[in-house]
Amino acid sequence: MSLVRLIARPLLASSFVLTGLDRVRKPEESGERLRPNLRRAASVFPQLEPIAAKPALAARCIGGAQVISGLLLALGKFPRLSALVLVGSSAVTGFNDNAGDNRLVTSNRIKNLSLAGGVLLASVDTAGAPSLAWRARHMGQDARKQLVKTNKELAKSVRGSAKDARKAAEGVIGH
Template sequence: MSVIRFLARPMLASSFVVAGLDKLRNADDTAKQLSPVLRRASESLPFKADEKTLARVIGGAQLGAGALLGLGKLSRFAATVLAVTSALNSYVEWRSADISTKEGRSARKARLLKNISLTGGVLLAAVDTAGRPSIAWRAEHLAADAKKVTGKQIKRADKAVRKAVDNAVGA
């Protein structure tokens, strides 16, 4: 892992870890803030879940994914989870912000830009392969290499069979 990745991942993850801890500690406030989104989510789930439980799940997912990203473990998966939670936070904070004053509108815009920036950062981390090819690229090239090798082997075998037949018929 490069020095940049070693430093940048924990720096990016720290905001999510702190936010996840805050959501877990203040599940009632989080449930109230996320209420419109959580209500729709709980209605679409096949099992019964209250908004407070869903708020805890979101906080736990944010905390866990932030910790994984910070440690460099399952980084791409963790960053994808963080991108989803960050987008959700952006939407919720945008809707619930106080816009009655000029300061409130300014704070709303600043929070939105911060959340968009964090979402962009974790999206970059989600596609970062750390200089190694992705699994899809590896599989594609492995299949192409196997096809080349198999084709060459078939041609050699065909040539050997034809030679054997010519020798047997000619003899």
């Protein structure tokens, strides 16, 4: 892992871990802030109605997911999966209808969007290793090249054997 990744991932994850711990410790307070978003989500996805009815439980679950995913991201373990979980939690929690100073609300929303952007970048960071899709695509291309090469070698060998057989046959028939 490069020095930049060693420093950047824990820094990026720290905000999510602290926020997640706060949600786990104070689920009622966090749940009340989540209630409008949970209601909106339940209006679009009726299956979420039981979750929207218990915002404190939802806040605790989201907080736990943020803590675990943040720690995994900080440690560089399952960075893509943990980053995607953090982006998902940001989508649910990041746009609360906060009352109060509009500049503070706007500043918090921009901060949340910035963190989500950073986590999205972390989710596509392969740490210098190619993705599974890239490896599969190149493995297929390499297999195709090897097959063409083997086919040419086989055709050359068969032609040589056919020439030898023809010469042998001419020798038998000619004598």
